[in-house]
Amino acid sequence: MFGSxxxxxxxxxxxxxxxxxxxxxxxxxxxxxxVVFVQRYYQExxxxxxxxxxxxxxxxxxxxxxxxxxxxxxxxxxTKPLPTSLFCSGFQKSMPNVFKTDVFRTFLPAxxxxxxxxxxxxHDLDWMLVVTMVLSFFAVLLxxxxxxxxxxxxxxxxxxxxxxxxxxxxAGKYVGxxxxxxxxxxxxxxxxxxxxxxxxxxxxxxxxxxxGVFILVSLLFLSIFLLxxxxxxSRVSSSATSIVVMLFxxxxxxxxxxxxxxxxxxxxxxTPSRAQVEKEARDAHLAIWEDPNRDAKFGEFSGxxxxxxxxxxxxxPPARARLFNAIADSYNRIxxxxxxxxxxxxxxxxxxxxxxPITVYQVLAEALFGTGVAGFRSMYGxxxxxxxxxxxxxxxxxxxxxxxxxxxxxxxxxEDPRIFSHKPADFNSLPRFExxxxxxxxxxxxxxxxxxxxxxxxxxxxxAVFVMFLRSDVRQR
Amino acid sequence: MIWLVAKKEFHAHLISLRFTTGSVILLALAALFTFVLxxxxxxxxxxxxxLVARNNEELxxxxxxxxxRPTVFRAPEPLxxxxxxxxxxxxxxxxxxIGSVPTAGxxxxxxxxxxxxxxxxxxxxxxxxxxxxxxxxxxxDSVSGEKENRTLSLVLSQGGTRHQVLLGKLAxxxxxxxVPVTLAFLAAGLILRLSPAVSLSVxxxxxxxxxxxxxxxxxxxxxxxxxxxxALTRRAADTLILLFFFWVLTVVVVPDCAxxxxxxxQPAISAEKMESDVQALESEMQKDLESLxxxxxxxxxxxxxxxSWGWYHxxxxxxxxxxxxxxxxLIEPLRAGYAEKKWQVRKEYQESLKRQKHAAxxxxxxxxxxxxxxxxxxxxxxxxxxxxxxxEQARLYRVQLLDYLRDIEALSxxxxxxxxxxxxxxxxxxxxxxxALRDKLFEQKEEPLDLSSMPRFVLQGESLRKCLFRTGPGIxxxxxxxxxxxxxxxxxxxxxxxx
Numbered sequence: 001m002f003g004s005x006x007x008x009x010x011x012x013x014x015x016x017x018x019x020x021x022x023x024x025x026x027x028x029x030x031x032x033x034x035v036v037f038v039q040r041y042y043q044e045x046x047x048x049x050x051x052x053x054x055x056x057x058x059x060x061x062x063x064x065x066x067x068x069x070x071x072x073x074x075x076x077x078x079t080k081p082l083p084t085s086l087f088c089s090g091f092q093k094s095m096p097n098v099f100k101t102d103v104f105r106t107f108l109p110a111x112x113x114x115x116x117x118x119x120x121x122x123h124d125l126d127w128m129l130v131v132t133m134v135l136s137f138f139a140v141l142l143x144x145x146x147x148x149x150x151x152x153x154x155x156x157x158x159x160x161x162x163x164x165x166x167x168x169x170x171a172g173k174y175v176g177x178x179x180x181x182x183x184x185x186x187x188x189x190x191x192x193x194x195x196x197x198x199x200x201x202x203x204x205x206x207x208x209x210x211x212g213v214f215i216l217v218s219l220l221f222l223s224i225f226l227l228x229x230x231x232x233x234s235r236v237s238s239s240a241t242s243i244v245v246m247l248f249x250x251x252x253x254x255x256x257x258x259x260x261x262x263x264x265x266x267x268x269x270x271t272p273s274r275a276q277v278e279k280e281a282r283d284a285h286l287a288i289w290e291d292p293n294r295d296a297k298f299g300e301f302s303g304x305x306x307x308x309x310x311x312x313x314x315x316x317p318p319a320r321a322r323l324f325n326a327i328a329d330s331y332n333r334i335x336x337x338x339x340x341x342x343x344x345x346x347x348x349x350x351x352x353x354x355x356x357p358i359t360v361y362q363v364l365a366e367a368l369f370g371t372g373v374a375g376f377r378s379m380y381g382x383x384x385x386x387x388x389x390x391x392x393x394x395x396x397x398x399x400x401x402x403x404x405x406x407x408x409x410x411x412x413x414x415e416d417p418r419i420f421s422h423k424p425a426d427f428n429s430l431p432r433f434e435x436x437x438x439x440x441x442x443x444x445x446x447x448x449x450x451x452x453x454x455x456x457x458x459x460x461x462x463x464a465v466f467v468m469f470l471r472s473d474v475r476q477r
Numbered sequence: 478m479i480w481l482v483a484k485k486e487f488h489a490h491l492i493s494l495r496f497t498t499g500s501v502i503l504l505a506l507a508a509l510f511t512f513v514l515x516x517x518x519x520x521x522x523x524x525x526x527x528l529v530a531r532n533n534e535e536l537x538x539x540x541x542x543x544x545x546r547p548t549v550f551r552a553p554e555p556l557x558x559x560x561x562x563x564x565x566x567x568x569x570x571x572x573x574x575i576g577s578v579p580t581a582g583x584x585x586x587x588x589x590x591x592x593x594x595x596x597x598x599x600x601x602x603x604x605x606x607x608x609x610x611x612x613x614x615x616x617x618d619s620v621s622g623e624k625e626n627r628t629l630s631l632v633l634s635q636g637g638t639r640h641q642v643l644l645g646k647l648a649x650x651x652x653x654x655x656v657p658v659t660l661a662f663l664a665a666g667l668i669l670r671l672s673p674a675v676s677l678s679v680x681x682x683x684x685x686x687x688x689x690x691x692x693x694x695x696x697x698x699x700x701x702x703x704x705x706x707x708a709l710t711r712r713a714a715d716t717l718i719l720l721f722f723f724w725v726l727t728v729v730v731v732p733d734c735a736x737x738x739x740x741x742x743q744p745a746i747s748a749e750k751m752e753s754d755v756q757a758l759e760s761e762m763q764k765d766l767e768s769l770x771x772x773x774x775x776x777x778x779x780x781x782x783x784x785s786w787g788w789y790h791x792x793x794x795x796x797x798x799x800x801x802x803x804x805x806x807l808i809e810p811l812r813a814g815y816a817e818k819k820w821q822v823r824k825e826y827q828e829s830l831k832r833q834k835h836a837a838x839x840x841x842x843x844x845x846x847x848x849x850x851x852x853x854x855x856x857x858x859x860x861x862x863x864x865x866x867x868x869e870q871a872r873l874y875r876v877q878l879l880d881y882l883r884d885i886e887a888l889s890x891x892x893x894x895x896x897x898x899x900x901x902x903x904x905x906x907x908x909x910x911x912x913a914l915r916d917k918l919f920e921q922k923e924e925p926l927d928l929s930s931m932p933r934f935v936l937q938g939e940s941l942r943k944c945l946f947r948t949g950p951g952i953x954x955x956x957x958x959x960x961x962x963x964x965x966x967x968x969x970x971x972x973x974x975x976x
Contacts, residue, residue: 025722093593273567373591
C-alpha cells in the first residue's frame with residue numbers, strides 16, 4: 001500500500017509542469033556552474049603554483065644565508081584552491097587567502113581577489129546555490145498544495161475512504177515528494193561530475209565520501225522545506241493561502257534573515273579598520289621602545305647596539321633580544337586579536353542567523369569541505385602552527401653552530417653570526433608549509449551540532465505535520 | 478468600464494489575505510531596514526568626519542614638501558541605504574602623492590572580509606523580493622482564475638471590450654500595489670527626514686522620487702507579465718507555477734549568476750598578472766633609484782633628522798642639503814614617471830574588469846529585477862560610474878597638486894627637504910661650531926608649511942541631470958518591457974477562450 005502511494009505521488013509529480021521546469025533550470029545551472037568552475041579552478045591553480053614557487057625560491061635563497069636570515073624571511077602563503085569548492089565555494093571571493101609570516105609574526109591576512117570588485121552581487125555557481133535557491137523553492141512549490149489541493153478537489157477524502165491510515169498517506173506523500181526532489185539533484189550532480197572529470201579533474205576517495213555526506217545533508221535541508229509546505233498546507237483551507245504563506249516564509253528564511261544578521265553582527269561586535277589596526281600596532285611598538293622603564297624591564301642598555309658589541313660595555317645583547325621579542329610579540333598579539341575579532345563578528349552574525357536552516361546548511365557544508373569561514377580559520381591556524389614548527393627547527397639548527405650565542409630574537413639575530421647562526425641551512429630538511437585536508441571524522445565532529453539541528457528540525461516538523469493532519473478536516477469545503 | 482473593473486479589482490485585492498500579508502511584511506521590513514541602515518550610515522559618516530579631521534590635522538603639521546601626502550576621502554552616500562551597490566562598509570580613500578596615482582580597488586576590502594558570507598541587504602533588495610512576489614500573487618489568477626470560476630464570461634457579457642477589461646485589471650493591480658509601495662517610501666522618507674544624521678538636498682529628494690517611479694515600473698513589469706502568463710494558461714495553478722519559476726529566475730538566479738557567467742565569457746586580466754607587472758616596474762624603479770643614489774652621493778654625513786615616521790632634515794651640512802635637493806630634483810620626476818607607468822598597468826586591468834562588468838550587465842538585461850537594481854544604484858550614486866568618478870577626481874586632484882608644487886617651485890626650494898634656512902645650516906668654509914649652530918636652531922620652534930593656497934579636494938558628485946542621462950535608458954527599458962508584456966497579454970487575451 002505504502003509503495004503504491006509513493007509511486008502514485010512520484011508519477012504525478014514527475015508529470016507536472018513544476019517538475020519539468022525545475023529539472024530544466026537545475027540542469028542548466030549545474031552545467032553552467034561546472035563549466036565556469038573548471039576554467040576558474042585551473043587558472044587559480046596556476047596562480048597558486050606561481051606564488052608558491054616564488055615563495056620557495058626566496059626561501060631557498062634565504063636558507064643559504066643561514067637560520068638568522070630564514071627567521072626574518074617573510075613568506076607568502078596562499079590558500080590552495082580546492083576542487084571541492086565546486087560543491088560549496090564558501091564565498092571564496094571575500095575570504096582572506098594571502099597569509100604573510102616570518103617566524104616571529106603572522107601579519108594580517110589579505111584578500112587577493114580573483115573576482116571583479118565592480119560586480120557587487122555575485123554568487124559562485126556552486127551546487128549549494130542550486131540547492132538553496134532553486135531546489136528549496138521547488139520543494140515549496142511541490143508541497144504547498146499537497147494536502148490543501150487534494151482537499152479542494154475532494155480527492156483527499158476519497159483516498160482516505162480506502163483502508164489507508166492517515167499516517168501512511170502522509171508518509172507516502174512525503175517520501176514521494178522527497179524522491180521527486182532527488183531526481184533533479186542527482187541528475188544535475190551527475191552532469192556536473194561528468195563535466196569536471198572530462199576536464200581531467202578527479203576526486204579522491206575521501207572527497208567522494210564527503211560528497212556522499214553532502215548529498216545526505218542537502219536532502220535533510222530540502223526536506224525541511226517539504227515539511228514546511230505540508231505543515232502549512234494541512235492547516236490552511238485553500239492552496240492560494242498556502243502559497244502566500246509559503247512564499248513569504250521562503251523569502252524571509254532564505255534571503256532576508258541571513259542578510260539581516262550581518263547588520264546585527266556589525267551592531268553587536270565592532271571591528272576597527274585595517275589601517276587603525278596597523279596604526280595601533282605601530283603605536284604599541286613605539287610605546288615599548290620609548291618606555292621610561294624599558295631598561296628595568298628588559299635589562300640594562302637594551303636599546304643600544306654597536307658592531308663592536310663584544311667589547312662595548314654599553315651593549316647588552318640578551319636584554320636587546322628580550323626587548324625586540326617583546327616588540328614582535330606585541331605586533332603578533334594585536335594582529336591575532338584583530339583576526340579573532342573578525343571571526344567573533346562573523347560567528348555572532350551566523351549564530352543569530354541559525355534560526356534559518358540555510359545558515360545551518362551553509363555552516364555544515366563549509367565545515368565538511370573546509371571552505372568559507374571554517375576554511376579560513378583552519379588555514380590561519382595552520383599558518384601559525386607552521387610558524388612555530390619553523391621557529392623550533394631554526395633554533396635546533398642554530399644549536400649545531402658552536403660559534404653562535406643562541407640569541408634568537410626579531411631583528412637582533414640578524415646582526416651578527418656570533419649572535420645567531422648564519423651557516424647555510426639544509427633546504428631539503430627545512431619544514432615547508434603544506435596545507436592539510438581535514439579528515440571526514442574531523443569535519444563531522446566540527447559539523448556535528450549543525451547536523452543535529454537539521455535532524456531535530458526535520459523530526460519536529462514531521463511530528464507537527466502529523467499531528468496537524470490527524471486533527472484536520474479532510475472533507476471538501 | 479476600465480475604471481469599474483479597476484475599482485472592483487482594487488477592492489477585491491484590498492480585502493484579500495495575500496495583499497494584507499504582503500503589505501504588512503513590506504512595510505515592516507522597509508521601515509526596519511531604513512532605520513537600521515540610517516544608523517549604519519551615521520556611523521560611517523562619523524568615521525568619515527574623523528578621518529577627514531585627522532587628515533587635516535596631519536596636513537597642518539607637515540614640515541617639508543617631500544612629506545606632503547594628503548589623503549582624500551569619499552563621503553558616504555546617504556541614499557546608498559536604498560541601494561548599497563559598490564559602497565562597502567568602510568570609507569573609501571586614496572592617497573595623493575607624487576609616487577602613486579589613486580586607483581580603485583584598494584579600499585573596497587577594508588572592512589571585515591569574513592562578513593562577505595552575508596549578502597548585503599538594502600531597501601531596493603526588499604522591494605525586489607517582496608513587491609514582485611506580491612504583484613504576481615495579486616495578478617496570477619486574474620484571467621485563468623476567473624475563467625475557472627466562470628466569472629470571466631460574465632464580466633465580458635457586461636458590454637466592456639476585452640481590451641477594457643484587461644486594462645482595468647492592470648490598473649486595479651497597479652493601484653493596489655501602489656498603496657504599500659507608497660507607504661513604504663513615505664515611511665523611509667520620514668525616517669530619513671527625522672534622522673539628525675541625514676540631510677538631503679532637493680536633488681536628493683528628487684532621486685528618491687525617481688526611485689519610487691522605478692519601483693512602480695518594476696511592479697508594472699511584473700504585473701503585465703503576470704497578466705500575459707495568466708492569459709496563456711488554462712488553469713490558475715499552472716499560471717502560479719510558471720510565474721514563480723520566472724520569479725526565481727529573474728529575481729534570484731540571473732542577478733546572482735550574471736557575474737560568474739561574465740567571468741567565463743569575458744575573461745579579465747588576472748589580478749596576479751597585474752600585481753606581478755606592477756612589482757616588476759617597482760623593482761625596475763628601485764634599480765634606477767639605486768643607480769641615481771650611486772651617481773649622486775651626498776657629501777659627508779647629512780643627518781640630524783627628526784624622529785618621526787615621515788622624516789626630513791632638521792639640521793645638516795649646507796653642501797649636503799643642497800646636494801640632496803639636487804638629487805630630489807632627479808628622483809621625483811623618476812618616481813612620477815613610474816607612478817604613471819604603474820597606473821597604466823592598473824588601468825588596463827581595470828578596463829578589462831569594466832568590460833567584464835558590462836558583459837555581466839548585458840546578461841542581467843534578461844532580468845527586469847537586475848535592470849531595476851542598476852537603475853537604483855545609479856540613482857543612489859553607489860554604482861561603478863560613481864566609484865570611478867571619485868578616483869578620476871582624485872587623479873585630477875593629484876595633477877592639481879603637482880601643478881601647485883610646480884607653480885610655487887617647491888622642488889627647487891630648500892623647504893622641500895628641510896625646515897632650516899640656508900644661513901642657519903652649517904658651512905665648513907665660513908666656519909662656526911657645528912654643535913653650537915645646531916643647538917641654536919633646535920631652540921627655535923619649527924614652522925609647519927603654509928598650505929593655505931594649496932588646492933583642496935572637493936568631490937563633485939554626479940548631478941541629477943547627468944544621473945538621469947545614465948539611468949534613463951534603464952528606466953525606459955523597464956517601461957517598455959512592461960508595455961511589451963502588456964501588449965502580448967492583450968493579444969493573448971483577445972484570443973483567449975473565456976468559457
